[in-house]
Amino acid sequence: MRKALILLLVFTLLHADFLIERVDVTISDIKDDGSAKVHESIKFIMYGDYSASLYDSGISSNELVFWSTNIGLKDVKFHVNPAKVDIRDFRLRPQPRTKCNPIQGVCHGELILDYMAYPSYINATDAIEPDTGLFTVEKYKPRTLRYTVNPASLSFTTTPEGNIILDDVVYLTIKLPADSVLLDANPQPSEGLTLPAHVDTLSWSDSVLVKFSLIFDVEEGIDKEVSDFFGSIIRTVNDTLSSPHGIAVVALIIILIGSYAYILMSRRRGED
Numbered sequence: 001m002r003k004a005l006i007l008l009l010v011f012t013l014l015h016a017d018f019l020i021e022r023v024d025v026t027i028s029d030i031k032d033d034g035s036a037k038v039h040e041s042i043k044f045i046m047y048g049d050y051s052a053s054l055y056d057s058g059i060s061s062n063e064l065v066f067w068s069t070n071i072g073l074k075d076v077k078f079h080v081n082p083a084k085v086d087i088r089d090f091r092l093r094p095q096p097r098t099k100c101n102p103i104q105g106v107c108h109g110e111l112i113l114d115y116m117a118y119p120s121y122i123n124a125t126d127a128i129e130p131d132t133g134l135f136t137v138e139k140y141k142p143r144t145l146r147y148t149v150n151p152a153s154l155s156f157t158t159t160p161e162g163n164i165i166l167d168d169v170v171y172l173t174i175k176l177p178a179d180s181v182l183l184d185a186n187p188q189p190s191e192g193l194t195l196p197a198h199v200d201t202l203s204w205s206d207s208v209l210v211k212f213s214l215i216f217d218v219e220e221g222i223d224k225e226v227s228d229f230f231g232s233i234i235r236t237v238n239d240t241l242s243s244p245h246g247i248a249v250v251a252l253i254i255i256l257i258g259s260y261a262y263i264l265m266s267r268r269r270g271e272d
Helices: 002-013 049-057 064-071 222-242 246-271
Strands: 017-028 036-047 086-101 106-118 135-141 144-149 164-175 181-186 201-209 213-219
Touching: 017 106, 036 049, 049 086, 049 106, 064 086
Parallel strands: 017 164
Antiparallel strands: 017 036, 036 106, 086 106, 135 144, 144 213, 164 201, 181 213
């Protein structure tokens, strides 16, 4: 009996005990290919000396697998689905322990994750694989892009029907591009929102996102359209020059221009 009590005491002292305090997932800087910047703040409370020691031992580790394994909390992870997005430029920054109370044996910790979430591309081409990326983007009309959120690209707790569950300590925030026009948001993040509307930031928490939907338009400036036009011309010329028949095409263009110039000069001489 005494040995069992000693083993129980040792287990208690060496058992890492963590509790989620707050999770913030912020999506911003949304690009016209559906890529976006993701910032995650995962805050938790740690109990006991062993938990604090374990946390300190990984303070210089930027490996997410280390933290998810040792802390053992379901929310210590990417809150985007790696099967649906291409995660790049990942940085993980564990923060020093704060608000420590030696009497209660309690401290607070935080993991900060920053990365870019891109759609997947087909065989390194410019073609985007369907149903990948945080948003799908279509050219709805000239100079207007329509963005639609891809719920499958998010990785939160879900119901058996696939609806996203956000408890009262989990916050999802999406910052829309400047001058966006919000067309649809289901469920609506705030009461009294009349659509369409110009909205900068949307946030959800403590709710079930049933059939989660988010659609907004962004109108591009005329300067963007002009730059895209000339950019496409330059790309076409470069592609032509790099093709097997590029030299022949350039020679043909020179001959045509020279012939046209010769005809003009001949006409002028005849008029003289």
